[in-house]
Structures are given as structure tokens and as C-alpha cells.
Amino acid sequence: MNIKKSVTALAIGVALTLGAAGQSLAAEPIKIGTFLAVTGPASFLGDPELKTLQLYIDNINAKGGIDGRQVELMHYDTGGNAKEAVNFVKRLIQKDKVDVIVGGSTSGSSLSVMPLVEKAGIPFISLAGAVSIIEPVQKWTFKTPHTDRMAAQKIYEDMNRRGIAKVALISGNGGFDKSGRNQSLAMAASYDIEIVADEQYGAKDTDMTAQLAKIRDTDAQAILNFGFGSGPAIVTKNVRQLGITLPLYQSHGVASKKYIELAGEAAEGVRLPAAALLVADQLPESDPQRPVLLGYKNLYESKFGDVSTFGGHAYDGLMIALEAIDRADSTDKAKVRDEIEKTSKFPGTGGVFNMSPSDHMGLGLDAFQMLEIRNGDWTIVK
Amino acid sequence: MKRLSGLFLLAAAIVLLPILFPDNYFVTVVGVTAGLNAILAVSLNLLMGYAGQISLGHAAFFGLGAYSSAILTARYDWNPWPALLLGLAFTGVIAYVVARPILRLKGHYLAMATLGLGIIVHIFIVQLGWLTGGPDGLGGIPTLSLFGWAVDSDQRWYIVIGTLLVVVVWLALNIIDSRSGRALRALHGSEVAAEMMGINTAATKTGVFVLAALIAAVAGSVFAHQQAFVSPDSFSFFFSIELVTMVVLGGMASTYGAVLGALILTFLPELLVVFEDYEVMIFGGILMGMMIFLPQGLFVGLGDLLRKLRRQATPTPRKPAPQEPASHKPTPQKPAPQKEEKRHGVA
Numbered sequence: 001m002n003i004k005k006s007v008t009a010l011a012i013g014v015a016l017t018l019g020a021a022g023q024s025l026a027a028e029p030i031k032i033g034t035f036l037a038v039t040g041p042a043s044f045l046g047d048p049e050l051k052t053l054q055l056y057i058d059n060i061n062a063k064g065g066i067d068g069r070q071v072e073l074m075h076y077d078t079g080g081n082a083k084e085a086v087n088f089v090k091r092l093i094q095k096d097k098v099d100v101i102v103g104g105s106t107s108g109s110s111l112s113v114m115p116l117v118e119k120a121g122i123p124f125i126s127l128a129g130a131v132s133i134i135e136p137v138q139k140w141t142f143k144t145p146h147t148d149r150m151a152a153q154k155i156y157e158d159m160n161r162r163g164i165a166k167v168a169l170i171s172g173n174g175g176f177d178k179s180g181r182n183q184s185l186a187m188a189a190s191y192d193i194e195i196v197a198d199e200q201y202g203a204k205d206t207d208m209t210a211q212l213a214k215i216r217d218t219d220a221q222a223i224l225n226f227g228f229g230s231g232p233a234i235v236t237k238n239v240r241q242l243g244i245t246l247p248l249y250q251s252h253g254v255a256s257k258k259y260i261e262l263a264g265e266a267a268e269g270v271r272l273p274a275a276a277l278l279v280a281d282q283l284p285e286s287d288p289q290r291p292v293l294l295g296y297k298n299l300y301e302s303k304f305g306d307v308s309t310f311g312g313h314a315y316d317g318l319m320i321a322l323e324a325i326d327r328a329d330s331t332d333k334a335k336v337r338d339e340i341e342k343t344s345k346f347p348g349t350g351g352v353f354n355m356s357p358s359d360h361m362g363l364g365l366d367a368f369q370m371l372e373i374r375n376g377d378w379t380i381v382k
Numbered sequence: 383m384k385r386l387s388g389l390f391l392l393a394a395a396i397v398l399l400p401i402l403f404p405d406n407y408f409v410t411v412v413g414v415t416a417g418l419n420a421i422l423a424v425s426l427n428l429l430m431g432y433a434g435q436i437s438l439g440h441a442a443f444f445g446l447g448a449y450s451s452a453i454l455t456a457r458y459d460w461n462p463w464p465a466l467l468l469g470l471a472f473t474g475v476i477a478y479v480v481a482r483p484i485l486r487l488k489g490h491y492l493a494m495a496t497l498g499l500g501i502i503v504h505i506f507i508v509q510l511g512w513l514t515g516g517p518d519g520l521g522g523i524p525t526l527s528l529f530g531w532a533v534d535s536d537q538r539w540y541i542v543i544g545t546l547l548v549v550v551v552w553l554a555l556n557i558i559d560s561r562s563g564r565a566l567r568a569l570h571g572s573e574v575a576a577e578m579m580g581i582n583t584a585a586t587k588t589g590v591f592v593l594a595a596l597i598a599a600v601a602g603s604v605f606a607h608q609q610a611f612v613s614p615d616s617f618s619f620f621f622s623i624e625l626v627t628m629v630v631l632g633g634m635a636s637t638y639g640a641v642l643g644a645l646i647l648t649f650l651p652e653l654l655v656v657f658e659d660y661e662v663m664i665f666g667g668i669l670m671g672m673m674i675f676l677p678q679g680l681f682v683g684l685g686d687l688l689r690k691l692r693r694q695a696t697p698t699p700r701k702p703a704p705q706e707p708a709s710h711k712p713t714p715q716k717p718a719p720q721k722e723e724k725r726h727g728v729a
Contacts, residue, residue, distance in 0.1 A: 039662065076655060082519060082613040087411060087652075090536070095407040108519045112611040115521070130518055173509065175517030182511075 029072040030065070030331055032057070032321065033098030035088045035113075036127075037080035037105040045105040048311030049127055050075060051304050053102070053318055059299075066326050074098055078109055085109035086116065093120045099331040102317040104128050105310075107175065114141055123324075123337045125317040127310070130179055134360040142340055142360040144316040144350055145309075146275065146367060148180040148226070149187060151252050154273035154368045156191035158381070159222060164247070168197035168220035170211055170235060172227040180226035180251055196220045201231060209238045222246050228253040233262035240266040247271065252368070255309060260376055271381065273368040275309045277349050279378050288347045296349050312349030320346060320353065385559065388638050389552055396544040400537065410536040412652050414608065417543040418601050420644035421550045423628040424637055425597035428554055430626070431635035432563065433590045434570035435485060436493045439500030440625050443595040445617030446473045447602025449507060449514055452612045456522045457513075466603040470596055477595035481588040500622050507614045519613025526607045539608050546604065547641075550597055554637045557593075566590055570635075631672060633679020642681050 034053060036046035057071045065071055074096045076088035085104065092098045093116070100123045104110030107130035114133070117124040117140050126133050126143040133143050159167065167188070171181040181198075188195050196218045199211035212235070215223060223246050225235045232254045239248055248270050250259075255274035260267050276283060280293035296315055300307045323346065324339035325331055343362060346353040351367025370381040403409050426440045450469025454460040460468075484495045507514050514520055526533045526542070533542050557563050565586045568576040577583050606612050624647065632643025650668065654661040676683030 075658075077661075081615050082611065083415075083609065083616040086609055086611070087415060090411045091407055091652075094405075094411065108517065108613040108615065111519055111521055112609065112613060115610045132518070178511055178516050179518065 029070040030322075030325060031072050031074060031096065031098040031100075032318070033074045033089075033092035033096060033101045034103035035076045035078050035085050035092065035101075035109070036103050037109070038077040040079035040081070042080035042106050044308075045127075045310045046077070046080070048300075048304075048308045049103075049105060049314035052300065052311040052314040055299065055303060056315060056318055060322070066322055067329060071322070078105075080106055080109065082106075082108045082112040085113050089113040089116050093117075093122060098122070099333065100321045100325070100336060101125070102127070102314070102321055107133065107179070110143070114138060117141060122333055123321065123340055125321055125340070127313045127317055129176065131183070137358060137360050140337060142317075142320070142355065144320065144348065144353070144361070145313040146252065146350060146363055147183075147361070148176070148251070149183040150363070150365055150368060151180065151273045152184045152187045152226075153191070154365055154370060155184075155224060155249050155251075155271075156187060156193055157365070158271065158273075158370050159193060159249075160191055162222075162247070164221045165192060166194050166196045166219055166221045168199070168215040168218055168223050168246075169195050170197075170199040170201070170208070170215065170223065170225050170227075172201055172203055172229070172231040174203050174228050176228045176253055177226055177231070180253070184224060184226055201235075203229065203231065205231065206234065207238065208235050209242060212238050212242055212244065216242060216244055220246060222249060224249045226251045226253070230262065233259055233267075236263040236270060237266045252309075255371075257306065260373060267373045267376075269372065269374075271370060271372045274371050274378070275312065275350050275367065276369050277307065277309050277312050279369060279371065279380055282378075282380055288345075288352060289349075292347045293349055309349070316348035316350050316353070319348065386552070386555065389548065389555060392551060392638070392641065393548045396548065400540060405537075408649070408652065410540045412649060414536065414539050414543050416645050416648035417540075417547045418605055418608075419625070419628060419648050420641045421543075421547050421601045422598055422625050423632065423640040423644040424547075424550050424554050425594040425601075426625050427629045427632075427634070427637060427640035428557065428566075428590055428597075429594040430629050431633075431640070432558060432570060433566045433587060435587060435591065436489075436626075437496040437591075437594075438493050438619070438622050438626065439496035439498070439503070440594070440598055441617045441619070441621040442500040442503035443473055443477060443598035444602040444605070444621070445503055445507060445614075446476065447599030448606040448612050448617065449520075449602075450599070451603040452520050452523050452606040453513060455524055455607075456520055462524065462526050462603075462607060466600070469603050470599050473599035473602075474592055474596055477592045478588065481591040482584070485584070485587045485591060497619070497622075500619055504614060504618055507617065514614070517614060519611055521611045523606050523610045523612070525610065526604070533607070543604065543608070546600070551637055551641065553597075558637070562586060562589065567635075627669070631669065631680060633681040633683065636679065636681045639679050639681030643679070646680065 036049050037043060038046040038050050053073055057073050060066065061070050074092060078084040078088060092101060102125045104113065104126045105128060107128040110126040110128040110133050118138055121140060124141050126141060127145060128143065129145050129148055131147045131149050133141060169181065169184055171177045185195060197215045197220060199214060201208050201211055223239065225232050232250050236248060250270055250272040252272060252274050254272060255278055276289055277293055280290065280297055283290045296312060297307045300311060320340060320343050324336050328335040328339045341355050341357060343353050343355040351363045353362040355362035371378045372381050399409050422440065422444060426437060429435050429437055447469050450472055451462065451465045454465035454468065455462050480499060487495050508517050533539055565581045568579060568581055569583055569586055573583055628643035628647045629640050631646065633639030651665060654664055657664055672680060
């Protein structure tokens with residue numbers, strides 16, 4: 001009797017201790033690390049990215065977290081500086097001991113931390129555009145934004161459909177512009193497109209008529225402007241001022257309402273590839289992205305004002321990481337990495353992601369919509 | 383020996399820190415960045431603090447060294463050591479060619495010219511995409527190795543950069559106390575007077591400009607190998623300004639001051655990240671406060687402050703220091719202030 005009692009007590013005691021241990025194990029938060037350019041010249045990227053991460057992590061925690069574990073965000077501001085990024089990623093890995101890193105607003109800062117991430121063996125989802133982040137494929141590095149190569153391909157596809165074979169290229173001298181120009185030049189041949197002019201302008205130029213006058217004298221059938229910031233809006237205005245009637249294509253770099261505001265009337269008829277986020281409400285009901293896009297747009301806009309595709313990339317990165325942790329039922333880095341690589345049919349804001357060992361982005365050309373500006377708003381080109 | 387006591391103190395601190403705090407992020411990671419910044423600040427201080435020639439383009443030479451090493455090793459598979467030497471020679475030649483005309487200018491005009499130099503180098507780095515990788519930067523830089531000892535961990539980089547810092551500080555101290563160092567200081571005082579004393583001011587100024595550029599280039603090469611990745615924004619105009627701030631904050635014409643300024647400007651932002659959105663504001667506030675209350679710079683200002691405190695303490699011997707009753711040994715108390723005084727005199 002006595003023995004039986006003490007055995008029972010012992011059993012209960014053990015069960016309680018185990019239970020408590022199990023609970024404390026489960027209650028340990030999932031640590032997501034991020035380093036973004038929240039201040040500085042690239043803050044238009046980092047700011048919506050950080051807001052998105054914080055917003056969704058708060059939301060998830062309010063709903064009980066992942067597998068009963070709360071999610072914790074460790075954030076550092078790089079100011080867009082690659083040198084800072086390297087130190088902060090070391091800090092995330094060594095000091096904060098995060099489970100996953102989702103971040104890197106600019107291509108430079110993402111590329112600079114990749115050797116570190118690969119050496120430490122920690123899953124890293126980059127939020128930057130350059131193709132070189134995922135080509136060649138690195139074991140631990142993934143990314144969510146579309147590449148500039150996809151933009152060039154999407155534009156050329158549309159040109160093929162319209163029977164355009166000769167294109168005049170004009171681009172700025174920023175990082176995005178230069179990388180886009182290189183991809184446009186590299187991709188032209190495979191779409192049977194001839195580049196008949198390749199003009200450039202400075203980031204702070206206020207008039208591009210000289211370059212456009214040269215383009216007018218060629219036998220180009222369309223103008224392609226790969227650029228960022230105010231440059232593309234000035235090009236658009238100058239094209240109309242010079243009376244050039246050729247179709248004008250822009251890149252996804254101008255996919256914001258700001259561009260239409262700046263270019264005004266001149267933007268009518270301009271075509272560009274862009275993520276579906278801009279035209280979420282125009283998508284057909286059957287589109288798998290529609291609920292995701294509208295959900296993100298409404299939640300973000302209820303707190304912060306106009307949504308941008310950049311914040312969307314952060315949403316995609318965070319969700320892919322958290323779903324992978326959920327599927328892996330642990331934060332074991334190798335398991336999480338494998339699960340991220342197995343991401344399939346995940347509807348994000350950038351498109352439907354299907355990752356594989358040879359593709360660490362997982363977006364197809366259909367992730368871009370070809371848009372045309374009509375009556376000061378975006379319209380999907382069918 | 384006495385003259386170099388500060389140097390020994392610095393060396394001891396560099397050796398002891400990783401032993402006291404092994405595997406500490408602030409020692410081996412931030413410490414490496416701080417060390418590099420300190421090397422740059424010491425080199426800039428030779429030019430600014432001692433010779434009185436302002437330079438707003440020092441990051442350019444840092445960048446030239448870094449990109450020379452990066453391009454030669456990553457693109458053309460050179461061994462890092464000859465790449466470093468060629469980078470040094472290249473930077474030296476550019477600095478020499480630029481120095482003669484640029485150092486004819488004075489004051490604001492010299493500031494403008496060096497500013498232009500920094501911006502031109504930055505533009506070249508951004509625009510020569512086929513060579514430098516453009517704005518996205520250049521990766522795949524191999525690490526350094528010394529007789530088969532590969533510098534491949536943060537701890538080993540700490541050793542390399544710590545050693546380099548001690549060597550650079552020693553070099554700077556020796557130069558300042560040499561004939562050419564006195565020439566530099568004379569030049570700072572009055573160029574005309576220096577010339578009257580028989581100092582070839584043009585040659586002296588060019589010499590110190592090239593030397594500062596060379597030290598910056600070595601730091602750049604090491605930086606490129608340490609980061610394994612270089613991008614133009616690490617060598618922008620803003621970094622030049624940061625270096626000037628380090629020198630001014632630490633105290634012009636004080637080598638240890640430059641080291642101190644670099645340490646503070648590297649560690650402060652790292653420590654302030656806990657304040658999240660307010661870190662930049664607090665950082666700015668601290669800098670402003672330091673400049674208002676210690677306008678001669680931290681090192682000199684703190685030294686003065688200490689001396690003033692001691693002077694206030696000495697006339698009242700009745701009031702013993704709080705530790706004194708515990709250990710009734712006046713002997714170790716005595717030489718200590720003397721040592722302090724001497725050390726300060728050197729700096």
C-alpha cells in the first residue's frame with residue numbers, strides 16, 4: 001500500500017516534470033533574424049519590409065504562434081551598407097542564435113552575407129532582386145522577389161506577341177538599372193530581338209531628350225526603359241515631348257502609383273511587367289493568389305497606408321520560413337532548409353512558389369502580370 | 383621605453399581581451415571592424431592632426447586597396463600577397479600624382495579637392511561594372527594565408543588586425559617623433575615659418591599624404607580578404623566623413639586619440655541598437671555632447687579632466703581616498719600619478 005502510493009507519487013512526479021520540461025521546450029520562441037535597409041537611400045525597400053515582418057509576427061503570436069511556440073523577431077538596420085550587413089549577420093548567428101534569417105533589402109547586402117550564411121549553415125531567405133543570389137544555387141540561400149531577368153523575358157514575350165523585333169534600350173546607372181540592362185542585353189537573342197540602341201543616363205539627370213533623340217533616329221520599333229526612381233518618369237515625359245509614338249515599355253522598377261503621378265498624361269499606354277499585388281482586385285475569382293493578395297493588402301493598408309510589392313516579398317519570405325518550420329516540427333536548421341526547398345504551390349504575393357533543389361526562388365514567368373497604364377490606373381493586358 | 387608605454391598598454395589590451403572574453407561577438411567581430419577603423423583613423427590623423435591637411439577623401443584610398451586586392455585575387459586568381467603589393471604600388475602612385483597639385487590648396491579648397499577625389503574614385507568603382515562588379519559588389523575573394531596558416535576564422539582575423547594595428551600605431555609614433563614628424567608639426571603651425579627653417583614643405587606634405595594613403599590601402603586589402611566581398615558603398619563619401627569624425631572626436635594630433643575615436647565610433651552604434659528607432663538620435667546626441675564639452679577631443683579632454691580632478695584632490699590631504707584606510711600603503715600610490723603624467727606628455 002505504502003509502496004504503491006509512493007510509486008504512484010513518483011510516477012506523477014516524473015510525469016509532471018517531463019510535462020513541464022516538454023512545455024518549456026515548446027515555449028521557447030522561434031527566432032527569426034532580419035537585417036534590412038530601414039534608413040538610408042534604400043529605405044523605400046527596408047521600411048515596408050520591416051513593417052510587414054512585425055505586423056505578421058505580431059498577428060501570428062496573437063493567434064498562439066507556430067506549434068505553440070511564439071515567434072520572436074531580431075532586427076538590425078543596415079542603412080543599405082554591405083559592411084554593416086556582414087557584421088549584423090554575424091551578430092544574428094553568433095550572439096542572437098537565430099533559427100532562420102529573412103532579410104537583405106539590397107542585392108549587395110544579400111550577396112555580401114552569403115559566404116557567412118553558407119559557412120554557418122543557417123537557412124537564409126533574401127529579399128533582394130539579383131539573379132546572382134540564386135544562380136548558381138547555394139545550399140542555404142533562397143529568395144522571394146522576382147529577378148530582373150524575368151522582367152526582361154516577360155517584356156520580350158509581349159513584344160514577340162506584338163511583332164516587335166527591334167528595340168531601343170535606355171537605362172539609368174543605378175544598381176537595379178545596370179543589372180536590368182545586362183539581363184535585357186543577354187536575353188534579347190533568345191527572343192529574336194535586336195537591340196538597335198543602348199543609351200544610358202545618370203541617376204540625377206533631369207532631361208533625357210538627347211538620348212531619346214538618338215533613339216528616334218534609329219529604326220527601333222519599341223523603347224525599353226530599365227530604371228528606377230525619377231528617371232523612368234522623365235524618360236516617359238520626354239518620349240511624348242519629342243513626339244515619339246513608339247510603344248514604351250518600363251520595368252517592374254516603376255510599379256508604384258508614384259510613377260503614374262510623376263509621368264502624368266505621358267504614362268498612358270506604357271506597358272510594364274509587375275507583381276499581381278498592384279492589380280489584386282482585377283484578378284479572376286479563381287486565381288489562387290487573389291485571397292492572399294487582398295488579405296495582405298487590406299491588413300497592411302489598415303495600418304500603414306499604401307502597400308508596396310517590396311513589403312510583399314518580406315511577407316512571402318516570412319511565410320515560407322514559418323511554414324517550413326511548421327512542417328519540420330522543429331527549428332533544426334538542416335530540416336528547415338530541406339522543408340524550404342520543398343515549398344510547393346505556396347501562394348504568396350509575388351506569385352505561386354514552387355521551389356526545388358535547382359531553383360531556390362520557385363517563381364515562373366506567370367508570376368508577372370503584363371500591365372498597361374490606362375486612365376491613370378493599371379490594367380492587365382490579356 | 384617610456385615613450386612607447388601607451389603602445390605596450392594597447393598591445394596588452396589587444397592580447398588580453400580575447401583571453402578574458404573568448405568567443406565574444408564584441409571582441410572578435412566588432413573588434414576586427416574597430417581595429418580596421420583605428421588603423422584608418424591613425425593614418426588620417428598623420429595627415430589631418432599633425433600636418434594639418436584636411437582630407438575628405440580618405441575612404442578612396444581604402445577602397446583602392448580593397449578593390450585592387452579583390453579584383454586581382456577573385457577575377458585573376460592572383461596570390462593575395464603579390465596582389466596586396468601591387469595594390470599598394472597602384473595606390474601609392476595615384477596618391478603621389480594627386481598629392482602635388484592637390485596639396486597646393488589650403489583650407490576649404492583642399493577639403494573640396496579631396497572630397498572630389500573620393501567621389502571620383504567611388505564613381506569609377508560603380509561604373510566599371512565589368513571589372514569591379516558595379517553597385518552589386520564583387521564576391522568570392524579568397525582569404526589570406528601566412529605560411530600555410532589560413533586566416534579563416536574571426537579569432538584569427540582578430541590576431542592579424544590587432545597585430546597590424548599595433549604596428550601602425552608604432553609606426554605613427556615613431557614618425558611623429560622623428561625629424562620629419564617635427565617638420566610636419568612645424569608645417570601645421572605655419573607653412574611660411576616652416577619654409578624659413580629650411581623644411582621642404584611640398585615634399586613633406588606629399589610624403590605624409592602618400593604614407594597615409596598607403597596605410598589606408600593596406601587596411602583596404604586586409605578588409606577585402608576579411609569580408610570576402612566588397613561593394614562600393616563601403617568606400618563612399620560618408621565613410622570618409624566617418625573617419626574624419628573619428629579623428630576629431632578622439633582628439634586631433636594624438637595617435638591614441640585617433641584609436642580611441644575609432645573604437646567609440648565603432649562600438650557605440652553596436653551598443654545602441656537596443657534603442658531601435660532612437661539609436662541614430664541618441665548617437666547624434668552623444669557626439670554633440672562630446673564635442674561641446676570636450677572640444678579638444680576625447681583623449682586630450684579626458685586627460686585634462688583627470689588632471690583637474692587630481693589637482694582638486696591633492697590640496698586636501700586630510701580627506702583620504704576611500705580605498706586608503708583599507709590598505710595602509712602609501713608607496714604604490716605615489717608613482718602611479720607620475721606615470722600617468724608622463725604617459726600623457728608623450729601622447
